[in-house]
Amino acid sequence: MSSPLSPPAPDGSSVLIGALVPLTRPGWVEAGQHLLAGLELAVREVNDDGGIVGRPLELVVRDTAADPQRATAAVDELARLGVAALAGEYHSVVARAAAARADALGLPFLCSSAVIDALTEQPTDWVARLAPAQSHGWQIYADFLLNAGHSRIAVAAQSSVYWAAGTRILRDYLAPRGGTVVELDLGTLTPTAVCDELVDKRATALLLLVGHPAPAVSIVKSVRRDPRLAEIMIGAPAGQPEFAEWATLLSDDSAGIPFLRYLPEHLSPLGARVESALRERLGEAPSFVAFEGYDTVAVLAEVLRSHGTDRARIAEAWPHVAIEGTRGQIKFSRTPDISVWQWTWPPVQVVDRDPANPDRFRILHTG
Numbered sequence: 001m002s003s004p005l006s007p008p009a010p011d012g013s014s015v016l017i018g019a020l021v022p023l024t025r026p027g028w029v030e031a032g033q034h035l036l037a038g039l040e041l042a043v044r045e046v047n048d049d050g051g052i053v054g055r056p057l058e059l060v061v062r063d064t065a066a067d068p069q070r071a072t073a074a075v076d077e078l079a080r081l082g083v084a085a086l087a088g089e090y091h092s093v094v095a096r097a098a099a100a101r102a103d104a105l106g107l108p109f110l111c112s113s114a115v116i117d118a119l120t121e122q123p124t125d126w127v128a129r130l131a132p133a134q135s136h137g138w139q140i141y142a143d144f145l146l147n148a149g150h151s152r153i154a155v156a157a158q159s160s161v162y163w164a165a166g167t168r169i170l171r172d173y174l175a176p177r178g179g180t181v182v183e184l185d186l187g188t189l190t191p192t193a194v195c196d197e198l199v200d201k202r203a204t205a206l207l208l209l210v211g212h213p214a215p216a217v218s219i220v221k222s223v224r225r226d227p228r229l230a231e232i233m234i235g236a237p238a239g240q241p242e243f244a245e246w247a248t249l250l251s252d253d254s255a256g257i258p259f260l261r262y263l264p265e266h267l268s269p270l271g272a273r274v275e276s277a278l279r280e281r282l283g284e285a286p287s288f289v290a291f292e293g294y295d296t297v298a299v300l301a302e303v304l305r306s307h308g309t310d311r312a313r314i315a316e317a318w319p320h321v322a323i324e325g326t327r328g329q330i331k332f333s334r335t336p337d338i339s340v341w342q343w344t345w346p347p348v349q350v351v352d353r354d355p356a357n358p359d360r361f362r363i364l365h366t367g
Contacts, residue, residue, distance in 0.1 A: 013055070014055060014056045014057065014058035015051070015052045015055050015056070015057050015058065015084055015304060015309055016058050016059075016060050016081065016082060016083040016084060017043075017057065017058070017059055017060070017083055017084060017085055017086070017087050017297070017300060018059075018060050018062065018074070018075070018078030018079075018081070018083035018085070018086045018087065019036065019039050019059045019060065019061045019062065019086075019087050019088045020062055020064050020071055020074060020075075020086060020087070020088040020089040020094070020095075020098055021035055021036045021039075021061060021062070021063060021064065021088050021089070021090070022063065022064050022065055022066050022089075022090055022091060022094070023036070023061075023063040023065070024063055024065045025065070025066075026065065026066050026211075027063070027064060027065045027066035027067075027090075027091065028066070028090060028091065028211075028212060030243040030244070030245050031090045031113070031243065031287070031289050032063075032090060033282070034243070034282065034286060034287045034289040034290040034293070035088055035090055035112060035113060035289050035290065035292065035293040036061065036088075036293065037278055037281050037282050037286070037290050037293065038112075038278060038286070038289070038290040038291060038292060038293025038294035038295075038296070038297075039059060039087060039088060039112075039293040039294070039296060039297050040059065040281075040293075041274070041277055041278060041281060041293075041294055042293070042294045042295075042296070042297030042298050042301070043057050043058070043059055043297055046297065046298075046301045052301065052304045052305055052309070053305060057297075057301060057304075059087075060078060060081060060083055062074035062077070062078065064089060064091070064094050064098075066091045066093075066094055067094065068093055068094050068096070068097035068098075069097070071089070071094045071095075071097050071098045071101075072097050072098065072100075072101045074098075075098050075101040075102055075105065075107065076101065076105075078107075079105050079107050083107070084108070084304060084309040084311065084314060085107070085108040085109065085110060085300055085303075085304075085311070085314055086098065086102055086107060086108065086109040086110070087109075087110050087112060087293075087296045087297065087300060088111075088112050088113075088293070088296065089111055089112065089113065089114055090112070090113040090114060090289065091114060091162075092114040092115060092116035092119075092134070092161075092162040093116075093160060093161055093162055094114070095111050095113075095114030095116070095119060096114075096116060096118070096119055096120070096161075098111075099111065099119050099120045099124075099127045099340070100120060100121070102126055102127060103120055103124040103126045103127060106126060106311060106312070106315075107126065107311060108126055108127075108128075108311055108314040108315045109126060109127045109128075110127075110128050110129070110130065110296050110299060110300055111127065111128070111129040111130065111131065111340070112130055112131065112289075112292045112293055112295075112296040113130075113131050113289050113292050113293075114129070114131060115131045115132060115133060115134040115137060116133075116134050116161070116162050116165055117133045117134050117135050117165065117337060117338060118165075118339065119338075119339060119340050120339045120340060121339070122339060123339045123340075124339060124340060125315050125316070125318070125341070126315045127339075127340040127341065128318045128321075128332050128340055128341035128342070128343075129340050129341070129342050129343065130292055130295055130296060130299070130330070130343050130346065131262065131292060131343075131346065132262060132343075132344075132345050132346050132348060133335070133338050133342060134162075134165055134166060134169060135169050135337070136344075136345055136348070136367075137237070137260050137262075137348050137367075138166055138169045138170060138173075138237055138260070139169065139173050139367075140260070140348050140350065140365070140367030141170075141235070141237045141258075141260055141350055142169075142170055142173045142174050142177075142179070143365070143367065144258065144350040144364060144365040145174070145179070145205060145235070146174070146177055146178075146179060147365065148233070149204070150179075150204050150205040150233060151174075151178050151179045151180065151204070152179075152180050152182070152201070152202060152203050152204050152205075153170070153174065153179060153180065153181050153182070153203060153204070153205045153206075153207060154181075154182045154183075154184055154197070154198055154201055154203035154205070154206045154207070155167050155170065155181060155182070155183055155184065155206075155207045155209050156184045156186055156189075156194055156206060156207070156208055156209060156210060156219060157183060157184070157185070157186060157209035157210065158186050158187075158209065158210050158211060158215075159187060163209040163210075166209055166237065166238070167181065167183060167209060170207070182197075182201045182203060184197050184198075186210060186215060191215065191218045191219045191221070191222035191223075192222055194206075194219055194222065194223070195222055195223055195226045195228070195229060198223070198229055198232060199228050199229065203232065204231070204232060204233065205232065205233040205234075205235055206219075206223060206232055206233070206234050206235070207234075207235045207236070207237060208220070208234065208235070208236045208238075208240065208257075209237075209238065212240040212245075212246065213245065213246075213249055216236070216240050217249050217250060220234060220250055220253055220254075220257070221250070221253060224253045233256075233258075234256075234257045235257060235258045235259070236257050236258070236259045237259060237260050238259070238260070239259045239260055239261065239288075240257075240259065241254060241257050241259050241352065241353055242259060242261060242287045242288070242289075243287060244284055244285075246353075247353065247358050247359065251358070252355075252358065254353055254358050255352065255353040255354060255355040255358040256352055256353070256355045257352055257353065258350050258351065258352045258364055258365075259350070259351065259352065260348065260349070260350060261287075261288050261348075261349045261350075261351050261361075262288045262291075262292070262327065262346045262347060262348055262349070263288045263291065263327060263347060263349060264327055264328065264347040265347075265349070265363060265366065267326070267327075268324070268326070268328075270324060270325075270326055271291070271326040271327060274291065274294050274326045275291075275326075278290045278291075278294070288327075291325075291326045291327055294325075294326055295325040295326055295327065295330060298323060298325060298326075298330075299321055299323060299325070299330055300314075302321065302323050303317045303321065306320075318332045318341040319332060319333070319341065327346055327347055328346065328347060330343050331343065331344075347366070348366065348367040349363050349364075349365070349366050349367075350363075350364045350365035350366075350367075351363050351364060352364060
């Protein structure tokens, strides 16, 4: 493969990696901060270990603010600046835009955290992904719902390609197994009206397919305070309860809401060391997103050392990657219905915050 925008020839200067991260609203800022912490920690360790064949590794960070157009413009700018590859992004809709532009430019992109299956419309060799595909993780979440006795499930969903994909995955997986998915349109329903619909539809579980903090927090508060819904389970497969802000805003109401997390039950020695360093860097427990950031740079550094900084050679290296990451051995392969090189698979857990101690997580199901 040839790239029309190849980076400058090695001259002893830094090897540049472009980092796409949501750092301002309406982006999920806390997720962006954790992702960036992982990226930066790994870059520091790579440089402490001699860099890329003696050249320092440098992040060129751009804030996407959950805006696809802003991300596309950032990809163009980073390509002109001569980055060897792109890394990062948390929001699926934004990552899709970035991946499409990277593919068009011939710029390698290792996506850290976005899960939507259709990361690109057509198969591409320029893009690889660490996070599990949405269909993989959300089917595991659907198994958890069925095992917990929930077959009549309501989804409160905002309008988005990502949320629509999640609803479709749940319906297609649950229907042949006796489950029913009822959609609640948040374009027309207030949080109070959501409660009325849950009672009317006789749902036993409500899944939040919505943004954080709004309207997720207001919906949780309304449901928790409605005595008619004392037995209903609230779930958030996209991971809203993972971050400390969730517990801060909801206090005791933050607990008992299962979500997807991409961590193993027990960290390896590497994972434990990185967890300690990330905790010191963040001043709080690192989320799985921080580990995704670290692993992204670890993969790119290995590729740069072994294949050089030519963009085409980096993209050609995806199927040859085999490194130990913080959450297991990372290898990329072609997966049915996934258009990019995919790690199959990171560990997947369904967890919640312990009602007895909302700062502690309980593992409820693994896949």
